[in-house]
Amino acid sequence: MAERLEEASNKQVILRDYVNGFPKESDFEVRTSKVRLNVAEGSKSVVVKNLYLSCDPYMRSRMRNLTGSYVPPFTPGSPITGNGVARVIDSGHPNFKKGDLVWGLTGWEEYSLLTEPETLFKIEHTDVPLSYYTGILGMPGLTAYAGFYEVGSPKEGEYVFISAASGAVGQLVGQFAKLKNCYVVGSAGSKEKVDLLKNKFGFDEAFNYKDEQDLDKALKRCFPDGIDIYFENVGGKMLDAVLLNMKLHGRIPVCGMISQYNLEETEGVHNLFCLITQRIRMEGFLVFDYYPMYPKYLDMVLPLIREGKIKYVEDIADGLENAPKALIGLFSGRNIGKQVVLVARE
Amino acid sequence: MAERLEEASNKQVILRDYVNGFPKESDFEVRTSKVRLNVAEGSKSVVVKNLYLSCDPYMRSRMRNLTGSYVPPFTPGSPITGNGVARVIDSGHPNFKKGDLVWGLTGWEEYSLLTEPETLFKIEHTDVPLSYYTGILGMPGLTAYAGFYEVGSPKEGEYVFISAASGAVGQLVGQFAKLKNCYVVGSAGSKEKVDLLKNKFGFDEAFNYKDEQDLDKALKRCFPDGIDIYFENVGGKMLDAVLLNMKLHGRIPVCGMISQYNLEETEGVHNLFCLITQRIRMEGFLVFDYYPMYPKYLDMVLPLIREGKIKYVEDIADGLENAPKALIGLFSGRNIGKQVVLVARE
Numbered sequence: 001m002a003e004r005l006e007e008a009s010n011k012q013v014i015l016r017d018y019v020n021g022f023p024k025e026s027d028f029e030v031r032t033s034k035v036r037l038n039v040a041e042g043s044k045s046v047v048v049k050n051l052y053l054s055c056d057p058y059m060r061s062r063m064r065n066l067t068g069s070y071v072p073p074f075t076p077g078s079p080i081t082g083n084g085v086a087r088v089i090d091s092g093h094p095n096f097k098k099g100d101l102v103w104g105l106t107g108w109e110e111y112s113l114l115t116e117p118e119t120l121f122k123i124e125h126t127d128v129p130l131s132y133y134t135g136i137l138g139m140p141g142l143t144a145y146a147g148f149y150e151v152g153s154p155k156e157g158e159y160v161f162i163s164a165a166s167g168a169v170g171q172l173v174g175q176f177a178k179l180k181n182c183y184v185v186g187s188a189g190s191k192e193k194v195d196l197l198k199n200k201f202g203f204d205e206a207f208n209y210k211d212e213q214d215l216d217k218a219l220k221r222c223f224p225d226g227i228d229i230y231f232e233n234v235g236g237k238m239l240d241a242v243l244l245n246m247k248l249h250g251r252i253p254v255c256g257m258i259s260q261y262n263l264e265e266t267e268g269v270h271n272l273f274c275l276i277t278q279r280i281r282m283e284g285f286l287v288f289d290y291y292p293m294y295p296k297y298l299d300m301v302l303p304l305i306r307e308g309k310i311k312y313v314e315d316i317a318d319g320l321e322n323a324p325k326a327l328i329g330l331f332s333g334r335n336i337g338k339q340v341v342l343v344a345r346e
Numbered sequence: 347m348a349e350r351l352e353e354a355s356n357k358q359v360i361l362r363d364y365v366n367g368f369p370k371e372s373d374f375e376v377r378t379s380k381v382r383l384n385v386a387e388g389s390k391s392v393v394v395k396n397l398y399l400s401c402d403p404y405m406r407s408r409m410r411n412l413t414g415s416y417v418p419p420f421t422p423g424s425p426i427t428g429n430g431v432a433r434v435i436d437s438g439h440p441n442f443k444k445g446d447l448v449w450g451l452t453g454w455e456e457y458s459l460l461t462e463p464e465t466l467f468k469i470e471h472t473d474v475p476l477s478y479y480t481g482i483l484g485m486p487g488l489t490a491y492a493g494f495y496e497v498g499s500p501k502e503g504e505y506v507f508i509s510a511a512s513g514a515v516g517q518l519v520g521q522f523a524k525l526k527n528c529y530v531v532g533s534a535g536s537k538e539k540v541d542l543l544k545n546k547f548g549f550d551e552a553f554n555y556k557d558e559q560d561l562d563k564a565l566k567r568c569f570p571d572g573i574d575i576y577f578e579n580v581g582g583k584m585l586d587a588v589l590l591n592m593k594l595h596g597r598i599p600v601c602g603m604i605s606q607y608n609l610e611e612t613e614g615v616h617n618l619f620c621l622i623t624q625r626i627r628m629e630g631f632l633v634f635d636y637y638p639m640y641p642k643y644l645d646m647v648l649p650l651i652r653e654g655k656i657k658y659v660e661d662i663a664d665g666l667e668n669a670p671k672a673l674i675g676l677f678s679g680r681n682i683g684k685q686v687v688l689v690a691r692e
Contacts, residue, residue: 268614275630
């Protein structure tokens, strides 16, 4: 009976208000409140202890007061939410019991009461780092898999270009493409990231887009015969340059457009006529549509991780105090690899 | 033997030089030269008498000195070329004999020596107007068919929007969509065209884009629940407005972008992020890839024409002297329906 009253202090990351332009650390506040650590009698909720939180570019759209989008906006004054890895500490839901490890939508706080536990995935494989379930074994991993294989329709030996290539999704797409014997080039925003692409992830070529006066020329240098698949993460000028360099019947899976997320007015894209001349298929996708493929994806990727055939780089920020800085760092490219926040070591 | 020396005067439409901005009548010259009306001994060419010529928006790209595109530029100082209907008057090719009616690439002149007759289609059905082989029974017809059925992947009852809807391709796409029980709305550039869409072609709704202050609002008025298929003929601002109004998993077959063809710098398209949120497939296509489907298309469309289930409106300019005006009229929307040039009544 004592357990029913158990409370703890709960550090939380709060969005102060909706954000225009580039988000700043001061748009967030880290504060501490109290939380009840057990679920109410008869409730089907669970209470979890958060271990890792995922910083994802799509979260920028939730910092706007934009209803009707595919994800609802954050609530100013409340802790933000996102994907994370957590341990169940109390459960009123038949699918979950105390001690279970899960990943899915949780709060940016030490403990969360989750009222829709049906949306959580139970973690069955713990011989790999738990943080991987925020990335390669979670939403970004499935994003890379669905976007490349399902939307990109790759064929052996094709020419593949990936922007934001060292990020959580890009690094995986590049390696999936290499496993398909494609010629793979990535762009990123620093020498360190370019080195990572070439030396760690096995890309055939990579360039720092900030060093290129002319993106069209950079692409022509890397792809003298053109691009079959452009895995689109950034939008804007890069997309315009890529459109000039696509091969006949090329495909552009559109995963994100991070270069545009903080602009009051987005850059215009001018070269869409190339869609006609080159018969290009450009297709946007959201990972949510592909969750039914998750078990199949795990079956594919877990052995590749265990055998060292896929490399995976994370950038782990330590502690909720550092979470706002980690999150906003995505938009200046501060992170090297998948950005994660470590909330608690067990 | 006398026939081997037969010559005739040959009126021709010449492009003076490559064109910047909107083409003008003075960019063309109509002049008369001589032509030999029989093919040389041993040649596999044919000589044809041109009856109808087709004015098509894609021809604008051939007025630029732009090599490497999907069609080569016109040669200044020479007659321009395009699709037309013609009668064979001499043939060195085993597939064609004197008297055959054909459609395909020919010159803008009274008589043409065609050195690649393999590319011509023989006209087998003459119970329909011959001019139709420049449109509904030719390249624009197959364009509408392939773009709507193959690229658009329509389902019964879907919501379809067509820009430049009274043109050669648009009027057919709209009627194909009605045959598929879709809800069909078209945009066009005059009251007369809007009336045609609603009263002749059976569109459910239509609007004059020039009368709309806000295209987004016009689309929301016509499609309160959004658009499943946007058949894209114009690009630019219309595309940007449509992107804000697409339904989940919508499709945008990209057939043309006529609003952009005469601009020195194209308008930027700003709302491509909607491709992601709505999981839209946007796909460019060229009719050339679908020519193998032409017999199948004829089998479908000929009965529809004969039974009056498809209406077809042409705007026929009389004589090669009026051909330049007819061609450039496409870009100001002067034509009502498919623009054709009548070269000769037989």
